[in-house]
Amino acid sequence: MGLKAIAEKVKENARVEHVKKNDRVVLLAGSSKGKQSRIIEVNKRNGKVRVEGISVVKRHSKPNPTRGVQGGIVEKEAFIDASNVQVICPSCGKPTRVAHNEQSDGKRARACKKCGATIDKR
Numbered sequence: 001m002g003l004k005a006i007a008e009k010v011k012e013n014a015r016v017e018h019v020k021k022n023d024r025v026v027l028l029a030g031s032s033k034g035k036q037s038r039i040i041e042v043n044k045r046n047g048k049v050r051v052e053g054i055s056v057v058k059r060h061s062k063p064n065p066t067r068g069v070q071g072g073i074v075e076k077e078a079f080i081d082a083s084n085v086q087v088i089c090p091s092c093g094k095p096t097r098v099a100h101n102e103q104s105d106g107k108r109a110r111a112c113k114k115c116g117a118t119i120d121k122r
């Protein structure tokens, strides 16, 4: 694999790097714009995230007694585009863009662009 191909691959994988599971985020678009919640799932491949209580869809499910599943309406968060959420900095409490700073061990840690605090705890 050439350098260019590697660079392309990195770019591809970096699409949802600004958010991670359990991050507190604010919604930037859609009917829940301005609401704050928590990331419950990240789909890096599609660039999508699921946010607790946001974009909830109702699904009808059949009962399945062998698996202990009751029938009825199940509410589940739908995937939304990761670009529609912004991380809330745990240090300054403000919605912020995320910087990726290289650490002494070569790994990259996310940092708040407003106050500079490191967001990832290692």
Ligand SMILES: [Zn+2]
Residues within 6 Å of the ligand: 089, 090, 091, 092, 093, 094, 096, 112, 113, 114, 115, 116, 117
């Ligand atoms: Zn901050």
